[in-house]
Amino acid sequence: MSKYRVGIVGAxxxxxxxxxxxxxxSFIPVAELRLLATERSxxxxxxxxxxxxxxxxxxxxxxTGLDFALFSAGGGPSRKLAPEAVKRGVTVIDNSSAxxxxxxxxxxxxxxxxxxxxxxxxxxxxxxxxxxxxxMVLKPIHDAARIKRVVVTTFQAVSGSGRKAVLELxxxxxAYVKGREAENKVYPHRIAFNVLxxxxxxxxxxxxxxxxxxxxETQKIIGDEKIExxxxxxxxxxxxxxxxxxxxxxxxxxxxxxxxxxxARTPGVVLVDDPSHALYPMPITAAGREETFVGRIRxxxxxxxxxxxxxxxxNLLKGAAGNAVQIAEYLVNHDLL
Numbered sequence: 001m002s003k004y005r006v007g008i009v010g011a012x013x014x015x016x017x018x019x020x021x022x023x024x025x026s027f028i029p030v031a032e033l034r035l036l037a038t039e040r041s042x043x044x045x046x047x048x049x050x051x052x053x054x055x056x057x058x059x060x061x062x063x064t065g066l067d068f069a070l071f072s073a074g075g076g077p078s079r080k081l082a083p084e085a086v087k088r089g090v091t092v093i094d095n096s097s098a099x100x101x102x103x104x105x106x107x108x109x110x111x112x113x114x115x116x117x118x119x120x121x122x123x124x125x126x127x128x129x130x131x132x133x134x135x136m137v138l139k140p141i142h143d144a145a146r147i148k149r150v151v152v153t154t155f156q157a158v159s160g161s162g163r164k165a166v167l168e169l170x171x172x173x174x175a176y177v178k179g180r181e182a183e184n185k186v187y188p189h190r191i192a193f194n195v196l197x198x199x200x201x202x203x204x205x206x207x208x209x210x211x212x213x214x215x216x217e218t219q220k221i222i223g224d225e226k227i228e229x230x231x232x233x234x235x236x237x238x239x240x241x242x243x244x245x246x247x248x249x250x251x252x253x254x255x256x257x258x259x260x261x262x263x264a265r266t267p268g269v270v271l272v273d274d275p276s277h278a279l280y281p282m283p284i285t286a287a288g289r290e291e292t293f294v295g296r297i298r299x300x301x302x303x304x305x306x307x308x309x310x311x312x313x314x315n316l317l318k319g320a321a322g323n324a325v326q327i328a329e330y331l332v333n334h335d336l337l
Contacts, residue, residue: 003031004337006328007062007069007090009081011055012041014163015072015095018321022290023070024048026325028332036062037073060084067337070324071095086122091337093124093324097209100125100217107220109323110330111268112139117327119336124327128210129319130154130233130242131217136292136318137246137311139222140266141259145250145305149228152214155236155243156199157283160315161186169237191237199233208233241283242319244311253305256297263294268318273297281312289314290322 006023010016016037023030033048036058044055056062058077063069063085071078071085075098082092082099099105106116107125112135117124127135138147158165165186172182172192184190188198200209211231219225236243254262264271272281273295281293292313300306313319331337 003029004067004332005032005034005065006030007034007036007066007085009036009058009069009071009077009085010073010095011035011046012037012044013072014159014166015316015320016070017046018316019070019072019324020046020048022317022321022325023328026329028325028328034062034066060088063088063090066090068093068328068331070321070328072320072324082123089122091122091124091331093126093327095126095320095324097128097213098125099123100127100213101220107217108327108330109135109221110326111136111266113221113223114327114330117330117334117336119331119334126320126324126327127217127221128213129160129313129315130156130210130244131214131221132319132323133242133292133311133313134214134244134246135218135221136266136269136313137263137294137309138218138248140262140269141248141250141254141307142222142224142227144262145252145254147224147227147248147250148305149249150218150230151247152229152231153245154199154214154231154233155238155245156233157238157240157242157315158186158191158235159240160199160242160319161235165191166239169239173237187235191235193237195237196235197232199235207231238283240287240314240316241312242315243281243283246309246311247300248307248309249300249303250305250307254307256299256307259307259309260297263297268292269294271295281310283312286312286314288317290317292318 068091072095078098175182280295296310
């Protein structure tokens with residue numbers, strides 16, 4: 001197998017660091033690793049497969065000669081830099097929202113729609129973290145029973161907002177325990193011991209951008225714009241791991257036991273569903289794992305063909321870095337690079 005020259009843009013951030021760790025464990029042979037970030041992170045040394053690599057300032061010239069690059073630098077930098085990398089022959093796997101809804105750019109979860117990749121694409125979008133774990137569960141059910149409608153409420157960890165949010169939660173917990181006033185800078189309100197029904201910006205409809213991402217990205221990935229989806233996204237005081245309460249209505253009836261057996265044999269999905277023994281997915285058990293966990297599968301008795309599910313995944317792994325590296329692995333496995 002050929003050795004690949006790989007770039008990671010945003011290598012100084014939480015997802016970028018996770019990308020390094022996931023890539024290190026992957027089967028992809030790496031001849032060269034270029035770690036690119038802002039001046040703030042430049043000069044930092046990173047260990048990768050027994051060697052030390054230095055983070056450099058991101059400049060378009062540093063893309064020359066790379067086979068593929070994993071981007072996790074935000075939408076603005078991605079819109080500016082991804083075309084520069086593509087122009088130099090690099091395949092870009094981008095973790096931001098910049099390109100997800102571009103009709104020319106595939107939006108990929110390998111287990112769900114990897115077949116859309118042909119090798120001709122030089123720019124591939126990594127979906128939103130909360131979308132990824134939901135479609136992992138929805139797609140096999142959709143194939144079996146045709147989903148008509150989805151109602152989802154998310155419970156998203158602060159790491160989805162970056163390292164500053166994680167530190168803010170830590171600081172607020174310490175302040176609260178000591179009886180001091182807790183400062184909030186990342187979020188509009190205190191997140192410690194609180195719940196915020198507010199992720200991303202609100203629009204004129206009263207929904208947030210995060211909620212619309214779940215609607216539009218899910219339809220694009222599954223390939224069915226007829227699926228009706230409504231979402232409420234909520235930030236909770238959890239460090240790592242997003243949870244989702246998902247209610248679905250199908251055209252064909254599928255019972256909980258049947259759905260459980262179907263999901264248990266779905267690649268990348270782990271069934272944890274024994275409530276009588278307090279066994280169900282939780283962020284603390286999903287943290288550090290690359291699978292998507294599902295449980296609490298039960299019938300919605302208010303609908304002729306309704307199910308409720310509880311879905312949990314590590315938002316930094318399957319929700320971001322893990323899925324991005326999986327896309328790269330898919331490209332390598334299928335000789336598409």
